[in-house]
Amino acid sequence: MIAELGFFALCLSLAASIGTIVTGTLAVTTRQQYLTALVFPLSRMMFVGALASYVVLSYCFYANDFSVEYVANHSNSLLPWYYRLTAVWGSHEGSLLLWVMIQTAWIFVVSVFSKTLPLESRVRLLTVLAAVAAGFLAFTIFASNPFERSFPFVPQNGADLNPLLQDFGMIVHPPLLYMGYVGLSVAYSLAVVALIEGRVDSQWARWTRNWTMIAWSFLTAGIALGSWWAYYELGWGGWWFWDPVENASFMPWLVATALIHSLIVSEKRGAFQQWTILLSLTAFSLSLLGTFLVRSGVITSVHAFASDPERGLFILQFLGMCIGGSLALFAWRAPQLRSLTGYTPLSREALLLVNNLILILAMVIVLFGTLYPLIHDALGMGKVSVGPPYFNLFFVPLMLILGLFMVAGPLANWKQTKSDRMRALVMMPYAVGAVAGVVIAVLYTPWVGVAAGIFVALIAVLFVDTKRKLANRGLSLQSLSRLGVGYWAMHLAHIAFGLCLTAVAITVEYSYETAVRLAPGETKSVQEYSVKLDTVGDLAGSNWVSKQGHVLMSKGDSLVADLYPEKRNYTTRGQIMTEAAIDWGFTRDLYVALGEQFDDGSWSLRVQIKPGVRLIWIAGALMSIAGLMSIYARRRRK
Amino acid sequence: MHPVRKQRLIYVLMLVVFSSVAILLVSFAMKDNINLFFSPSEVTSGKAPLGQKVRVGGMVVEGSVSRADSGLVTRFALTDGSAISWVSYEGILPDLFAEGEAAVANGTLNADRELVATEVLAKHDEQYVPPEVADTYHKDGAEKPEGY
Numbered sequence: 181m182i183a184e185l186g187f188f189a190l191c192l193s194l195a196a197s198i199g200t201i202v203t204g205t206l207a208v209t210t211r212q213q214y215l216t217a218l219v220f221p222l223s224r225m226m227f228v229g230a231l232a233s234y235v236v237l238s239y240c241f242y243a244n245d246f247s248v249e250y251v252a253n254h255s256n257s258l259l260p261w262y263y264r265l266t267a268v269w270g271s272h273e274g275s276l277l278l279w280v281m282i283q284t285a286w287i288f289v290v291s292v293f294s295k296t297l298p299l300e301s302r303v304r305l306l307t308v309l310a311a312v313a314a315g316f317l318a319f320t321i322f323a324s325n326p327f328e329r330s331f332p333f334v335p336q337n338g339a340d341l342n343p344l345l346q347d348f349g350m351i352v353h354p355p356l357l358y359m360g361y362v363g364l365s366v367a368y369s370l371a372v373v374a375l376i377e378g379r380v381d382s383q384w385a386r387w388t389r390n391w392t393m394i395a396w397s398f399l400t401a402g403i404a405l406g407s408w409w410a411y412y413e414l415g416w417g418g419w420w421f422w423d424p425v426e427n428a429s430f431m432p433w434l435v436a437t438a439l440i441h442s443l444i445v446s447e448k449r450g451a452f453q454q455w456t457i458l459l460s461l462t463a464f465s466l467s468l469l470g471t472f473l474v475r476s477g478v479i480t481s482v483h484a485f486a487s488d489p490e491r492g493l494f495i496l497q498f499l500g501m502c503i504g505g506s507l508a509l510f511a512w513r514a515p516q517l518r519s520l521t522g523y524t525p526l527s528r529e530a531l532l533l534v535n536n537l538i539l540i541l542a543m544v545i546v547l548f549g550t551l552y553p554l555i556h557d558a559l560g561m562g563k564v565s566v567g568p569p570y571f572n573l574f575f576v577p578l579m580l581i582l583g584l585f586m587v588a589g590p591l592a593n594w595k596q597t598k599s600d601r602m603r604a605l606v607m608m609p610y611a612v613g614a615v616a617g618v619v620i621a622v623l624y625t626p627w628v629g630v631a632a633g634i635f636v637a638l639i640a641v642l643f644v645d646t647k648r649k650l651a652n653r654g655l656s657l658q659s660l661s662r663l664g665v666g667y668w669a670m671h672l673a674h675i676a677f678g679l680c681l682t683a684v685a686i687t688v689e690y691s692y693e694t695a696v697r698l699a700p701g702e703t704k705s706v707q708e709y710s711v712k713l714d715t716v717g718d719l720a721g722s723n724w725v726s727k728q729g730h731v732l733m734s735k736g737d738s739l740v741a742d743l744y745p746e747k748r749n750y751t752t753r754g755q756i757m758t759e760a761a762i763d764w765g766f767t768r769d770l771y772v773a774l775g776e777q778f779d780d781g782s783w784s785l786r787v788q789i790k791p792g793v794r795l796i797w798i799a800g801a802l803m804s805i806a807g808l809m810s811i812y813a814r815r816r817r818k
Numbered sequence: 819m820h821p822v823r824k825q826r827l828i829y830v831l832m833l834v835v836f837s838s839v840a841i842l843l844v845s846f847a848m849k850d851n852i853n854l855f856f857s858p859s860e861v862t863s864g865k866a867p868l869g870q871k872v873r874v875g876g877m878v879v880e881g882s883v884s885r886a887d888s889g890l891v892t893r894f895a896l897t898d899g900s901a902i903s904w905v906s907y908e909g910i911l912p913d914l915f916a917e918g919e920a921a922v923a924n925g926t927l928n929a930d931r932e933l934v935a936t937e938v939l940a941k942h943d944e945q946y947v948p949p950e951v952a953d954t955y956h957k958d959g960a961e962k963p964e965g966y
Contacts, residue, residue: 415913416912545844548844552848552852556852562854562855563854563855563873564852564853564854564855565852565853565855565873566848566851566852567851567852567853569850569851570847570848570851570852573847573851574844574847695890695908695909695910696890697888697889697890755913755914756913756914757913758913773910775890775910775911776910776911778885779885780887784890784910785910786910
C-alpha cells in the first residue's frame with residue numbers, strides 16, 4: 181500500500197509541475213494577480229510530492245519490502261541499514277527519483293530566495309524550471325517507475341546491491357553530482373527567461389552567477405569524489421580513465437567553469453551577453469547529454485547501466501527539445517542583446533575571453549572523443565574505442581596554456597591596462613614561476629617542472645595582487661580582511677588549479693605499478709620497498725565473506741606500512757570484490773590489492789606506489805571550498 | 819563590398835579555416851589512438867590486422883582459462899558463438915572475469931593470431947554485457963549472451 185502512495189505522490193508532483201507551467205504562462209500573458217499568486221505554492225508543491233515519494237521509496241528499502249521490484253533487485257535483508265537507504269540511488273529508477281527530488285528542491289529554494297528579482301521574471305523562471313522538472317517527472321513515471329510491484333511472485337529476499345556501491349564514496353558521490361547537474365538547470369532557465377525578456381542586465385548576471393557558483397561547487401566536489409571512489413574501490417588504482425561517463429560529468433564542469441568567468445564580465449562590465457547566455461544553455465544541455473549517454477547504454481563504459489532503448493529514446497527527445505528549443509530561442513532573440521561596453525586586447529575582459537575559449541575548446545575535444553565511437557559505428561566504419569592518449573594529447577597542453585594565462589588574468593584591469601604597467605605587474609610571477617619551473621624540471625622531470633612553475637607563479641600572483649590592492653592602505657590585518665572573502669576565494673581556486681596540475685604531473689610521471697606473485701611468507705622487492713605477504717586469513721561481514729591478506733611493506737629495515745587487502749565474496753550475488761589496502765600520505769600512497777589465488781597457494785598482488793595522488797583530490801576539494809566561499813561573500817555583501 | 823559585409827565574410831572564412839584545421843588535427847590524433855573492435859570470427863578469418871592495437875571481445879570459453887605455474891601469465895579463449903580466438907595476458911584479471919562471461923581485451927595480435935593483451939575488461943555487474951559483444955553475438959544469429 182505504502183509504495184502506491186509513493187507513486188501517487190510522484191504523480192501529484194507532475195500534476196503540480198504542469199499546473200505551474202499553465203498558471204505561470206497564463207499569469208504573464210493575462211497579468212491576473214490571483215494566477216501569479218498561485219504559481220508559488222504550486223511550484224513548491226512539486227517538491228513536497230517528490231520528497232514524499234522519495235521518503236516512501238527509502239522506507240520501502242528500510243523495511244525490506246521486496247514486493248517492490250526495484251527494492252527486490254537492489255537490496256537484501258542482510259544489507260546494513262545505511263546501505264539500504266543509499267541503495268535508493270543504486271540503479272536507474274531510484275537515481276532518477278533522486279534527481280527529481282533534488283530538481284524540485286532547487287525549484288523550492290529558488291521560489292523562496294528569488295525575492296530580489298522582478299515578480300514577472302520570477303514567474304517566468306519558475307515556469308521554465310517546472311517545464312524541465314516535468315520532463316524528468318514524466319520520464320520517471322512513464323518509463324522508469326521505481327514503485328512497480330512484483331506481484332504475484334514476491335521474492336523471499338532481495339538480490340542485493342551491487343557490492344561496488346556498498347561504500348561511503350557511493351553514498352555521497354551521486355547526490356553531489358546531481359546537485360551540480362540540476363543546479364545548472366537554474367542557469368539554463370535563467371538564460372531562457374533572459375532571452376524571452378530580451379534583457380541581460382547586471383542584476384540578472386549577479387543572480388545567475390550565484391546559482392551557477394553553487395552548482396559548480398557541488399559539481400567539482402562530486403567529480404573529485406567520484407575519482408577518489410574509483411581509485412580505492414575499483415581495485416586498479418586509477419583516478420581518471422577518460423571513460424565516457426566521467427567525460428559526461430566533466431564536460432558540463434568545463435562549460436560551467438567558463439560560465440562563472442564570463443558571468444563576471446556580464447555582471448561587472450555589461451559585455452559578453454550573448455556568449456554568457458549561450459554558455460548557460462550549453463552547460464545544462466551537456467548535463468542532459470551525459471544523462472543520455474549513461475542511461476541509454478549506447479556507449480561502452482564502466483558506468484553503463486543495463487541498456488533500455490526506450491529510455492534512451494525518451495531522453496534523446498527531451499534533449500532535442502531542450503537544446504533545439506533553447507537554440508531556436510537564442511537565434512531569434514539573441515540579436516537584441518547588445519554589449520554595453522567595448523574593451524581592448526590588453527584587458528581583463530580579453531583575458532577572460534581567452535579563458536573561455538580554451539575551456540570551450542577543451543570541452544569540444546572531450547565531446548568529440550566521447551561521441552567518436554558513436555559516429556564511427558553509425559557510419560558503418562566499425563566499432564572503436566577512443567583511448568586516453570587522444571584526450572591527454574590535447575587536454576594537457578590546453579590546461580598548461582590556461583595556467584599561463586591564469587597568471588596574468590587577475591592582474592589585468594577592466595577595459596584597458598597600460599602595457600608598461602601590465603608588464604611590471606606580471607614580470608615577478610612569470611619570472612619566479614620560470615625559475616622554479618626550470619629548477620624543478622632539472623631536479624625531476626620537464627612536465628613536473630612546467631606544472632609546478634605554473635603553481636608557483638599562481639602563488640606569486642596572490643602576493644603581487646594583494647600588494648597592488650593594498651598600495652594606498654598599508655599592510656594590516658584589517659586591510660587584508662577588507663579585500664573580501666571573494667578575493668581570497670578567487671585566488672584559492674586559482675592556486676588549487678595549479679596544485680591540481682602539479683599533482684597530476686607528479687602522479688603521472690612517478691607512479692609505479694606492478695603485479696607480483698607471492699606465496700604466504702614470501703618477500704619480493706618493488707622499487708625501494710620490500711613487499712612481504714605474511715598470511716592470508718578469513719574474515720566475514722553481515723553479507724560477505726573474505727580472504728584477508730596481511731602485507732608488510734618495508735624500506736631497508738624499517739616497516740613502512742602494515743596493509744590488509746581483501747578479496748571479498750558478496751554471498752547473495754556471489755560477486756567477487758577487491759578491497760584495496762592503502763597507506764596514504766600527502767606525498768605518496770602505497771596501494772596493495774589482492775588478485776587471485778593460484779593452485780599452489782600463492783597469490784597475485786597488485787602493488788602501486790603513487791606519489792602526489794592525494795593532492796589531486798585535495799586540490800578538487802579546495803576549488804569546491806573556494807566556490808562556496810565566494811557565494812558566502814556575495815550573500816553577505818548584499 | 820560593404821565594409822560590414824566584408825568584415826562578416828572575414829569572420830566566416832576564419833571560422834571555416836580554423837575549424838577545418840582543428841578537425842584535421844583531431845582526426846590525425848584519432849588515427850593513432852583509437853582501438854578498433856573485432857569479434858573472434860573476424861580474428862580467425864584474418865580481418866583483424868596483426869601488430870596493431872585492437873580490441874577483441876566475446877564470451878570466455880568454459881574450461882579455457884589456464885594459468886602459468888609461476889609468474890602471472892593467463893591464457894584464455896574468447897568466442898562469439900561461431901569461432902574462438904586465444905588471448906594471453908600477464909597481470910591481474912578483473913574481479914568479474916570468469917568462464918562463460920563476457921570480456922573485452924585490448925592488445926596486439928601476434929603471428930599466431932593470439933592476442934597479447936595489455937588490458938582485460940570484464941563486466942561490472944551481472945546485468946551488463948558490453949554492447950560490442952552483445953552485437954556480434956546477435957549478428958551471427960547465435961543466442962544472445964545471458965543478461966542482456
